[in-house]
Amino acid sequence: MAEILQYIPGSGLFHQLHPGTKILFIILVSIITILTTSIAVLIALLLVLFILALAGHLFKQVIQQMVLVVFMSVILYLITIVTVPEGTIVGYLIPSFIPAIGGNLPITIDALIVGTVLTLRFAILITAFQLFVISTQPRDLVHTMERAHIPADYTLMFVIALRFIPTLQMEGKRIHEAQLARGYHPGEGFIGRIKSVAPVMVPLVSNSLARATLLGLTIDIRGYRTRKRTSLRERKMGMTDKIAIPLMAAVAIAFAYSFVMVYLS
Amino acid sequence: MITLESVSYSYPRTGREAVSDLTLDLARGECVMICGHSGSGKTTLCLAAAGILEHEYGGKKAGRIVVAGKDVRDYRDLSDISSNVGILFDDPDSQLIFTTVEEEILSALERRGFSAEEVEERLARVLEITQLTSLKDRPPHALSGGQKQRVVLATTLALGTDILILDEPTSELDEQGTENIVSLLKDLKAQGKTILLVEHKYRKMADLVDRLVILEDGKIRNEGIPATVLEDEAARRILIPDFSGIRNGCVKKGGATPVIHTEGLTFSYGEGDALSEVSLDIYPGEFVAIVGENGSGKTTLVKHFIGLLRPGKGTVMVDGKNASTAPVATLAHSVGLVFQNPDHMFFADSVFDEVAFGVDNLGIPDREKVVSNALSSVRLSEARDLYPRWLSRGERQRLAIACVLAMQPAVLVLDEPTTGLDGSESREIIEILKQLQEKGHTIIMITHSREIAEECAARVVRMEHGRIISDICRGEGE
Numbered sequence: 001m002a003e004i005l006q007y008i009p010g011s012g013l014f015h016q017l018h019p020g021t022k023i024l025f026i027i028l029v030s031i032i033t034i035l036t037t038s039i040a041v042l043i044a045l046l047l048v049l050f051i052l053a054l055a056g057h058l059f060k061q062v063i064q065q066m067v068l069v070v071f072m073s074v075i076l077y078l079i080t081i082v083t084v085p086e087g088t089i090v091g092y093l094i095p096s097f098i099p100a101i102g103g104n105l106p107i108t109i110d111a112l113i114v115g116t117v118l119t120l121r122f123a124i125l126i127t128a129f130q131l132f133v134i135s136t137q138p139r140d141l142v143h144t145m146e147r148a149h150i151p152a153d154y155t156l157m158f159v160i161a162l163r164f165i166p167t168l169q170m171e172g173k174r175i176h177e178a179q180l181a182r183g184y185h186p187g188e189g190f191i192g193r194i195k196s197v198a199p200v201m202v203p204l205v206s207n208s209l210a211r212a213t214l215l216g217l218t219i220d221i222r223g224y225r226t227r228k229r230t231s232l233r234e235r236k237m238g239m240t241d242k243i244a245i246p247l248m249a250a251v252a253i254a255f256a257y258s259f260v261m262v263y264l265s
Numbered sequence: 266m267i268t269l270e271s272v273s274y275s276y277p278r279t280g281r282e283a284v285s286d287l288t289l290d291l292a293r294g295e296c297v298m299i300c301g302h303s304g305s306g307k308t309t310l311c312l313a314a315a316g317i318l319e320h321e322y323g324g325k326k327a328g329r330i331v332v333a334g335k336d337v338r339d340y341r342d343l344s345d346i347s348s349n350v351g352i353l354f355d356d357p358d359s360q361l362i363f364t365t366v367e368e369e370i371l372s373a374l375e376r377r378g379f380s381a382e383e384v385e386e387r388l389a390r391v392l393e394i395t396q397l398t399s400l401k402d403r404p405p406h407a408l409s410g411g412q413k414q415r416v417v418l419a420t421t422l423a424l425g426t427d428i429l430i431l432d433e434p435t436s437e438l439d440e441q442g443t444e445n446i447v448s449l450l451k452d453l454k455a456q457g458k459t460i461l462l463v464e465h466k467y468r469k470m471a472d473l474v475d476r477l478v479i480l481e482d483g484k485i486r487n488e489g490i491p492a493t494v495l496e497d498e499a500a501r502r503i504l505i506p507d508f509s510g511i512r513n514g515c516v517k518k519g520g521a522t523p524v525i526h527t528e529g530l531t532f533s534y535g536e537g538d539a540l541s542e543v544s545l546d547i548y549p550g551e552f553v554a555i556v557g558e559n560g561s562g563k564t565t566l567v568k569h570f571i572g573l574l575r576p577g578k579g580t581v582m583v584d585g586k587n588a589s590t591a592p593v594a595t596l597a598h599s600v601g602l603v604f605q606n607p608d609h610m611f612f613a614d615s616v617f618d619e620v621a622f623g624v625d626n627l628g629i630p631d632r633e634k635v636v637s638n639a640l641s642s643v644r645l646s647e648a649r650d651l652y653p654r655w656l657s658r659g660e661r662q663r664l665a666i667a668c669v670l671a672m673q674p675a676v677l678v679l680d681e682p683t684t685g686l687d688g689s690e691s692r693e694i695i696e697i698l699k700q701l702q703e704k705g706h707t708i709i710m711i712t713h714s715r716e717i718a719e720e721c722a723a724r725v726v727r728m729e730h731g732r733i734i735s736d737i738c739r740g741e742g743e
Contacts (some may be wrong), residue, residue: 003406006364006404007364007365007404009402079361083399137364137365137368138364139363139368139371139372140448156362156630159362159363159364160362162364163361163363163364163404163405165364166404166406167405169408171609172717174604174606174609175574175609175610177568177602177604178609178610179610180573180593180594180597180603181571181573181601181602181604181669182596182597182610182622182623182626182668182669182672183593183594183597183598183623183627183672184593184622184625185626199622201612202611202612203608203609203610203611203612206608206611206612206654207608207609209360210608211359212359213359214360214361215357215360215362216321216358217317217321217343218354218359218360218362219362220321220342220344221342221343221344221347221352221370222344222373222376222420223344223346223347223377223649224374225344226341226342226344226374226490227344227376227377227378228376228378229376230374230375230376230378230380230381230384231376231381232371232375232381232385233371233381236585243650
């Protein structure tokens with residue numbers, strides 16, 4: 001089974017970076033991605049991420065995730081086509097040769113541009129976040145966040161969510177099999193689909209909720225809320241960090257400068 | 266080391282006492298084993314003794330609990346108590362927070378005020394005694410149930426507390442795994458640790474246990490040294506399952522067509538063969554046990570009978586249908602598969618609706634009668650309007666059987682049907698299976714307990730590394 005967002009042990013570029021540096025990296029990438037509307041900048045950024053993934057020996061994992069991006073991009077394009085009907089029309093979603101309903105839902109250049117920008121943004125954010133998560137040991141992440149005085153509850157919530165993704169995938173599969181053995185067949189049509197979710201989702205959610213109490217007790221017993229941690233196997237900023245941080249600062253300044261310039265003109 | 270004085274407790278929003286008037290005293294170095302039916306209050310007793318009820322739960326409390334010479338109310342919080350008491354809950358998955366075995370154990374150690382060197386040293390030692398060193402970089406989802414239990418035990422032992430409270434530490438383990446844990450616990454006891462143990466496998470633990478406590482409806486039914494407790498017939502049946510009179514003779518085949526026929530069945534999940542060259546014929550009306558250690562291919566084999574897995578090589582015929590190609594829904598008319606964990610199937614609001622789900626899916630007529638019959642076969646007629654998840658583990662296991670039974674399959678396959686059940690509950694399940702066999706069903710039971718297999722089934726098929734290594738049919742007949 002494909003593992004979604006799970007830490008992969010390694011020693012590549014991203015593994016060498018301090019979790020703090022990686023958090024700064026994510027913040028920088030997110031800000032640039034959200035503020036810019038230039039397709040060229042976005043493509044360049046995505047390429048940079050791909051090159052970094054390649055350098056960090058994580059390219060395969062990143063490419064696997066692109067299936068999700070393609071799926072999302074189709075939805076994003078459809079939404080923009082429906083919501084941006086003004087502009088130069090290049091075609092119709094429903095071809096005009098179909099009688100009666102043909103020629104509806106015009107596809108405009110503006111819609112295509114917006115769709116492309118959204119897709120690229122989505123791809124960049126997913127890739128950056130994935131690079132961060134699969135190269136960072138959850139323990140290091142918890143420690144870094146603790147240093148930044150973020151309460152353990154929030155960090156653990158995040159770590160536990162990641163940890164349970166594969167467990168829930170597996171459990172979902174088992175429940176699905178158990179229901180198949182009872183002659184369950186996913187229904188037809190929209191209502192049928194919705195109804196057919198219950199036999200799998202109800203046991204999955206009920207079992208997870210039953211687990212939550214024990215999980216909470218375990219966290220308390222280990223002293224996460226109340227006790228100080230022994231300083232142990234600390235991650236130190238290394239050479240890679242010392243190069244990466246000034247580099248990111250330069251990129252941030254350059255971007256801020258050009259952004260302000262564009263804004264002023 | 267642990268003293269309970271007239272402890273009673275009711276969970277919030279329930280009128281009923283989960284445990285009532287419990288008085289119990291554990292001396293240093295003593296191992297006390299708690300037994301009883303599912304739902305008799307064993308887990309609640311553990312939570313009480315660990316001070317968890319006092320600090321984390323609402324509900325009605327009475328009595329006094331003293332742990333390591335101090336009233337539990339006088340401890341600051343759970344992490345304070347846990348410096349003296351190591352507790353292990355029964356569901357390993359909910360005690361694994363991190364993504365590798367090593368991180369998990371470190372997380373238990375690094376907030377204890379130990380020095381960095383001491384943390385590293387304890388980590389190495391506990392990995393060694395729990396035989397986890399080679400698994401230290403594995404994520405939890407890549408571990409088997411038994412390995413997860415070992416990791417959770419390691420996090421508990423790492424702290425080196427004098428008191429251990431262990432709630433079913435071997436439920437997911439096979440015979441070999443259980444023996445390893447028992448010998449580990451013996452060592453710990455020899456070091457002077459006090460152990461409160463909830464378990465069903467008394468026969469495996471007899472050497473370890475100093476005193477037995479049998480709970481019934483939240484009260485102590487028996488308490489004393491094993492020899493005394495075992496004198497009581499009912500207590501004995503809880504501790505040591507008695508399957509006498511269950512096993513029938515071998516079924517006469519006499520030229521009958523097998524209801525399940527596999528030939529050269531080979532299957533792989535990716536790396537290595539999970540099943541290789543399995544050829545097996547099972548005849549109508551047989552009671553067959555498939556035994557083997559965890560990972561020997563038992564579950565993989567039976568999933569082929571209902572089309573959840575399709576053979577890589579070889580053939581599987583079920584009731585005259587080709588199970589390599591027939592849809593699962595078609596095969597479900599012939600084979601009913603009851604999975605190990607009943608909680609993987611319950612979603613309806615009442616026991617009746619739960620059973621009716623399969624009946625409706627297959628379009629079986631006379632729904633009301635079919636469901637009622639299935640419920641009465643598993644002795645759950647009274648529970649028909651209850652919410653399935655409120656039932657005890659033993660009742661849920663029986664409900665799972667009813668759900669599949671109501672679909673009227675010729676063959677019933679059960680994966681570890683006695684997990685988490687005491688001796689008399691196990692006997693009840695097996696009795697139900699025997700009655701179904703007498704009504705003409707073919708019964709196939711997967712178990713890793715050699716005792717249960719040999720005492721209950723006329724035919725025992727043993728598997729190892731994806732192969733059948735022996736197939737013995739005993740008693741009259743052929």
